[in-house]
Amino acid sequence: MHPSHEHNLTTNPLHFGIEWDKCNVCSTAIGHYSFFYCCTEKCEFKLCLRCAVTPSQEERKIRHWSHPHQLRVVERCATFECDACNKVATDSSYMCDICPFWIHKTCGSLPRLNILVHHKHPLWLSDSLPDIYCQFQQFCKICKVEVDPSHWLFYCANCRFFAHIHCALSKTPVLRHEGADDDAELMHVPADDEQSLNYMKQKCIKDMISLSVNISVSPPILINHWDHDHPLALEHKSASAITMDDSNQESVGPILCDGCTKPISSSSDDANVLYKCNQCSYALHRYCALIPQEMNHSKLGKLKVHKRRALSNILECCENCYVLSNGFTFRPEGESYDYDVGCVSLPEKIKHITHHHPLKQRSSGGGAVCKACSSECWGWSIIVYGCEICDFNLHSSCALKPRTVPHRWDPHPLRLILSIEDDVEDHPQDFECEFCSQVIDTNTWFYHCNICDLSFHMLCIDPYFLYANVKFGAMGIKKEDRKETLVLDNEGLPALETRSGRSWKLRD
Known part of the structure; x- marks a missing residue:
């Protein structure tokens, strides 16, 4: 007798009467020359040797770390949705007789600590996301899909590495961030530091104007620029400016370009070539002096420069990066908002170290989320870099953050x-x-x-980021919508001054 059947069973060691059959308990195939038990009452019940020596139902219950009740071992294969891996698959199983808990036997047999191929540290197996990590959404580092806090997962506490159990057990390697051969001509980000980022932006301006101007021609010694009333002379030297502080003491600092508002440095091969006014503090990079007044942008359409001559003290807020600027700004045809020259000159394609495909400027919207800041990429006017193959998007301002x-x-x-x-x-x-x-x-x-x-x-690292594209040096710079004046305080930091004369510094 066997607890799985009401009739007596007898051995049938060499059963030539069948081609193939299955064990009625575990569904294991029984074939030629297989030892098995069959029913003496000829009811066609068959029992494989493994099931015949299996303990009784009570003895086949186990205690499992993932569940408070004892689980019954079910040797017969069944198709069901596993409470561990959440996949529908056919397998023997562990089942709870008290509550609806049912897991594949292969899942229940996984070791708690596993050394896997996808991570440098051993991963712990957990039946849910630990509470300490539940404050934010967590994503599988392998498939990039959100991890359900109530599902089983592998994780590394040191690295906050999370993986679905089927992803962690897969043999497919995770794609690393390596560029293809045809990525060499693209702008690679992030830049090493802020100085490298400024060189990179100057190269973007150079590449932009090369589409409409022959930059290989030797620059003229003296020019009349559309943005300034005085002639500008070409200089080939390290640029520094002598300014007067509040105590009438001279201080020396780098010259800032009135076009892109970035320093004119002698560390680059041609960034030290500048046009400078001998009558005032106006200066331009050589290539910023060649920026055309009108251009066609691949995403923003026809742009026309918003001249600074009549608005030299007004700060404009860039529609893309939301940073104030008193440098060159451009306005789309028929619109009332502006883009600074740094955003307008961004290349159509870039290669970011965090993604293995090139990223292309695309229209935002459609629920796309920036992978850097986890906020939505909304509005057609925002310049977003997205992958044409994967669901990967970056705000242009996030993509340009220095390393x-x-x-x-x-x-x-x-x-x-x-x-x-x-x-x-x-x-x-x-x-x-x-x-x-x-x-x-x-x-x-x-x-x-x-x-x-x-x-x-990223935003807290520099609380004065709002003024990153402002060239200081003159009093009375106004921000129209709040009727405030931006000046430099005694520590060289931006301060806001209202019409009543009360002053306060930005949050320190």
């Missing part, structure tokens, strides 16, 4: 963290922004110092 930045609170440069797995070693605790004191969502990019353990949101 390292200095900060006055840390003696070391802070590094842009693009991936916890690749950029931070052994940091199981939360990352808290030093500026706003909020916990940082590690699915987003942020700045961090591995030595001092200081972290900042």
